[in-house]
Amino acid sequence: MKFRLDRDVLADAVAWTARTLPNRPTVPVLAGLRIDASDGQVSFSSFDYEVSGRVSLDADVADGGTVLVSGRLLADIAKSLPNKPVDLHSDGSKVTITCGSARFTLLTLPVEEYPELPELPAASGTIEGTAFAEAVAQVAVAAGKDDMLPTLTGIRIEIEGEKVTLAATDRYRMAVRELTWQPGRPDLSAIALVPARTLVDAAKTLASSGQVTVALGGDSGDSLIGVAAGGRHTTSRLIDGEWVPNYRRIFPTETATVARVEISTLIESVKRVALVAERNTPVRLSFDEGQVVLEAGSGEDAQASEALQAEVDGPAIATGFNPTYLLDGLQALGTTFAHLSFTETPMKPVVIQGVDSAESEPDGGYRYLAMPIRLSG
Amino acid sequence: MFVTIELAMLHADLDAFYASVEQRDDARLRGRPVIVGGGVVLAASYEAKAYGVRTAMGGARARRLCPQAVVVPPRMSAYTEASAAVFDVFRDTTPVVEGLSIDEAFLDVGGLWRIRGPAPGIAAQLRRDVREGVGLAISVGVARTKFLAKVASAVAKPDGLLVVPSDGELAFLHPLPVERLWGVGEVTAAALRRRGIQTVGDIAQLGPSTLTSILGKAAGRHLYALALNRDPRPVEVGRRRRSIGAQCALGRGPRSSEDLDAVVVSLVERIGRRLRRARRVSRTVVLRMRFGDYTRATRSHTLTEATARTEDLLDTVRGLLAAAMPLIRARGVTLIGVALTNLGGDGAVQPALPFDERPSGTLDASIDDVRDRFGSAAVTRAALLGRELGPAVPLLPDRPR
Numbered sequence: 001m002k003f004r005l006d007r008d009v010l011a012d013a014v015a016w017t018a019r020t021l022p023n024r025p026t027v028p029v030l031a032g033l034r035i036d037a038s039d040g041q042v043s044f045s046s047f048d049y050e051v052s053g054r055v056s057l058d059a060d061v062a063d064g065g066t067v068l069v070s071g072r073l074l075a076d077i078a079k080s081l082p083n084k085p086v087d088l089h090s091d092g093s094k095v096t097i098t099c100g101s102a103r104f105t106l107l108t109l110p111v112e113e114y115p116e117l118p119e120l121p122a123a124s125g126t127i128e129g130t131a132f133a134e135a136v137a138q139v140a141v142a143a144g145k146d147d148m149l150p151t152l153t154g155i156r157i158e159i160e161g162e163k164v165t166l167a168a169t170d171r172y173r174m175a176v177r178e179l180t181w182q183p184g185r186p187d188l189s190a191i192a193l194v195p196a197r198t199l200v201d202a203a204k205t206l207a208s209s210g211q212v213t214v215a216l217g218g219d220s221g222d223s224l225i226g227v228a229a230g231g232r233h234t235t236s237r238l239i240d241g242e243w244v245p246n247y248r249r250i251f252p253t254e255t256a257t258v259a260r261v262e263i264s265t266l267i268e269s270v271k272r273v274a275l276v277a278e279r280n281t282p283v284r285l286s287f288d289e290g291q292v293v294l295e296a297g298s299g300e301d302a303q304a305s306e307a308l309q310a311e312v313d314g315p316a317i318a319t320g321f322n323p324t325y326l327l328d329g330l331q332a333l334g335t336t337f338a339h340l341s342f343t344e345t346p347m348k349p350v351v352i353q354g355v356d357s358a359e360s361e362p363d364g365g366y367r368y369l370a371m372p373i374r375l376s377g
Numbered sequence: 378m379f380v381t382i383e384l385a386m387l388h389a390d391l392d393a394f395y396a397s398v399e400q401r402d403d404a405r406l407r408g409r410p411v412i413v414g415g416g417v418v419l420a421a422s423y424e425a426k427a428y429g430v431r432t433a434m435g436g437a438r439a440r441r442l443c444p445q446a447v448v449v450p451p452r453m454s455a456y457t458e459a460s461a462a463v464f465d466v467f468r469d470t471t472p473v474v475e476g477l478s479i480d481e482a483f484l485d486v487g488g489l490w491r492i493r494g495p496a497p498g499i500a501a502q503l504r505r506d507v508r509e510g511v512g513l514a515i516s517v518g519v520a521r522t523k524f525l526a527k528v529a530s531a532v533a534k535p536d537g538l539l540v541v542p543s544d545g546e547l548a549f550l551h552p553l554p555v556e557r558l559w560g561v562g563e564v565t566a567a568a569l570r571r572r573g574i575q576t577v578g579d580i581a582q583l584g585p586s587t588l589t590s591i592l593g594k595a596a597g598r599h600l601y602a603l604a605l606n607r608d609p610r611p612v613e614v615g616r617r618r619r620s621i622g623a624q625c626a627l628g629r630g631p632r633s634s635e636d637l638d639a640v641v642v643s644l645v646e647r648i649g650r651r652l653r654r655a656r657r658v659s660r661t662v663v664l665r666m667r668f669g670d671y672t673r674a675t676r677s678h679t680l681t682e683a684t685a686r687t688e689d690l691l692d693t694v695r696g697l698l699a700a701a702m703p704l705i706r707a708r709g710v711t712l713i714g715v716a717l718t719n720l721g722g723d724g725a726v727q728p729a730l731p732f733d734e735r736p737s738g739t740l741d742a743s744i745d746d747v748r749d750r751f752g753s754a755a756v757t758r759a760a761l762l763g764r765e766l767g768p769a770v771p772l773l774p775d776r777p778r
Contacts, residue, residue: 148696171729
C-alpha cells in the first residue's frame with residue numbers, strides 16, 4: 001500500500017476517526033485504526049463493536065491495500081507533522097510515514113483479526129447539519145448518565161414522515177424537540193433509541209458539513225443508526241429496551257399560571273442564589289404580579305434572595321427546583337425569553353419553552369419539563 | 378463551680394448474649410455448654426467457650442470440640458426484646474447512652490455525680506438492675522475514657538466489674554496482651570508476636586516509627602496512640618447510622634443466577650423497609666461479596682438522586698450483581714451483602730416525573746404497612762416463595778431524625 005495526502009487532510013481524518021477509540025480496549029486490535037487504499041480513494045475506520053467511524057478521501061494512491069495501525073499513535077503523529085504532503089507506505093509488518101524530513105515507522109496490527117465494520121444502513125432522510133446538531137444538544141441535556149439505567153441514557157428518535165421528534169429524560173426532567181426533515185419516502189415511520197453521547201458527538205462533528213444523512217437500519221439482525229455527511233459516517237448500535245411508555249401523557253394538559261422571564265438575567269440570578277443551596281435543596285421561585293422572587297438557603301444556614309421582573313398571567317405560585325435541572329433547561333432554550341407554565345399545584349412538573357419576547361406564544365418546538373422539589377414548611 | 382469528674386465512662390457489655398438469653402429462658406440449659414446456631418456458631422455460652430468454641434466457628438468444628446454441647450436454633454425476636462429491655466435500664470441510668478451494637482453501649486455518668494455518687498457505685502447498681510430486671514449477666518468497665526472502659530469490661534468478663542483508677546491507667550494497660558487493643562486481630566497479633574511484642578507495654582516502648590514499619594502508617598499510629606492511652610472521643614448520643622445493610626452467608630457450591638437474584642431481592646426488601654422506617658434516603662448502593670477462596674470484593678454505585686424506593690435500589694443491586702457475575706462464576710460466592718450508604722433525611726428529595734400511572738412510592742408504603750401489622754412474612758414476592766432467608770440478625774433500631 002502506498003499513497004499521498006495533504007498533512008491537514010490526513011490529520012483531520014485521523015483525528016475524527018480516532019476520537020471514538022476505546023481507552024482500554026477489550027481486545028488489542030480494537031485500539032487499531034484501519035486504513036484502506038484503492039483506486040484514488042483512501043479510507044480510515046475505527047470500530048469498538050458499539051460505534052464505528054469511517055472517513056473516505058480522494059488521494060493519490062500508488063498501490064492499494066489494507067493495514068491496521070495504532071490509532072492513538074497515528075493521530076498523535078498526524079497532528080504534529082509539518083505542513084507538507086505526507087506519504088504513507090506499508091511494507092510487510094511495517095508502515096512508514098514520511099513528511100518533509102520527518103520519518104516514522106509503525107508496526108502493524110493483525111488486520112485479519114479486526115472485526116468487520118457494520119454497513120451504513122440505507123438512508124432514511126436528510127436534515128440540515130447545524131439544525132440537527134442544535135436539536136440533539138437541546139434534548140441531550142435531559143438524558144440520563146447512569147449506566148445502570150441504560151434505556152434512559154438514550155435519545156429517542158421518532159420519525160413520522162416529515163416530522164422528527166427527539167426526546168430524552170433522566171426521570172427528573174424531560175426534553176422533547178420536534179423538527180422537520182426530508183424523509184426518503186413520505187410514509188416513513190420509525191422509532192429508535194440512540195446512545196445520547198454518541199449522537200451528540202456525531203451531530204456536532206458533522207454539523208459543518210451541510211446536509212446530514214440519517215440512516216436507520218432495524219430490519220436485519222443488529223439494529224443500527226448511521227449518520228453521514230461530507231465523506232464521513234458513523235454508526236452506532238441502538239439501545240435495547242423500552243423507553244418511557246406513552247411519554248407525552250406526562251406533560252400537563254392544563255395550565256394555571258404562565259410566566260415569561262428574560263432568560264439571561266434569570267440564568268445569572270439562579271446561579272447566584274444557588275450558591276447557598278446545599279445539595280438536594282431547591283432554589284425557590286415565587287411568581288406574583290410582575291415579578292419572580294428567587295430564594296435559596298434556610299434560616300439555619302446562609303440565605304440568598306433576588307427579585308426579577310416577570311410577566312405573570314394567572315394566580316401567584318411558589319415552587320422549588322434543583323438549580324442544575326432548572327439551569328440545564330433555561331440554557332438549552334436558545335431564545336431571549338423563557339415561557340414557564342405551571343399547573344395549579346406546585347408539585348406538578350413545570351413546562352419551560354423559549355419565546356422571542358415577553359408577549360409571544362411558544363411554538364411547541366422545544367419543551368423542557370422539570371419536576372419540582374417539595375418545599376419544606 | 379465545676380467538679381471535675383474524672384471517672385465517668387462506663388462500657389457495659391452483655392456476656393455471651395444470645396446464649397445467656399437461651400439459658401435464662403430454659404432452665405435445662407443452665408450450667409451446660411450451649412451453642413446458638415446450627416450452621417455457623419452465632420454465640421456460645423461460657424461453658425462451651427471453655428472447650429474452645431468461638432463465635433463464627435463452623436458448626437461441625439464446634440461440635441467436635443464440645444460434643445456434649447446443646448445446640449439451639451436462634452430466636453432473634455427474643456434477643457431483640459432482651460436488648461430493648463437492657464437499653465431501657467441503660468437509659469434509666471443516664472441519658473447519655475451510645476449504643477455500639479445490640480449487646481453493648483457506652484454510658485457517660487459524669488453528670489450524675491451530685492445525685493448518684495461516683496461512677497463505680499453506679500456501675501455496680503447497673504449490673505444489679507440488669508441482673509434483676511432482665512435476668513442477664515453484664516460486665517462493666519469503668520474508666521476515664523471510652524477506650525479504657527471498653528478494655529476494662531473485656532478484662533472483667535464474665536459477669537464482672539473492673540474500675541481503672543485515673544492514676545493507674547498505664548499500670549492497668551501495659552501488662553495486657555496486645556489483643557486487648559482495638560484493631561488488633563489474629564493477623565496483627567501474630568505479626569507483633571513474631572517480633573517478640575507480647576504486651577501493650579511492649580508497643581508503647583517500641584515507638585511509632587518501628588510500629589508503622591511493621592503495621593503500616595495508619596494502623597501503626599493508631600496502636601501507638603492507644604498503647605499510650607490517647608483516646609479523647611466523647612459519647613455520641615443517638616449517633617446516626619452511616620449505612621444500612623444486610624448480608625446472607627451462602628453454603629458452598631454453585632449458585633444459579635436465579636438463586637443469587639432471590640438473595641439480593643430479599644436483602645433489598647429488608648433494608649429498603651429499614652431505610653424508609655428510619656425516614657432516610659440513600660444515594661450509594663454497595664454490593665459485598667465473599668468468594669470461595671475467602672477473598673472479598675465490593676462493588677458500589679452512586680445514583681443520580683437519593684431514593685428510598687425498593688424498585689430503584691433493586692435495579693441498582695441487580696446491575697452490580699450482573700457486572701460481578703464473571704467474578705462469581707470464576708471463584709464461587711459464599712456471602713452476599715447489600716449496604717445503603719450516602720444516607721440523607723427524606724425531607725428534601727428530588728421527586729421523579731410520574732412515569733407510572735400510579736403515584737410513586739405507594740406500593741412500598743402499602744407493603745411496609747402490611748408487614749408492620751402482620752409480620753415480615755405476611756407479603757412476599759412470588760420469586761421468593763420457598764426461598765426466604767434465615768431470620769434477620771437483630772440490630773439497634775435505626776433512629777428517625
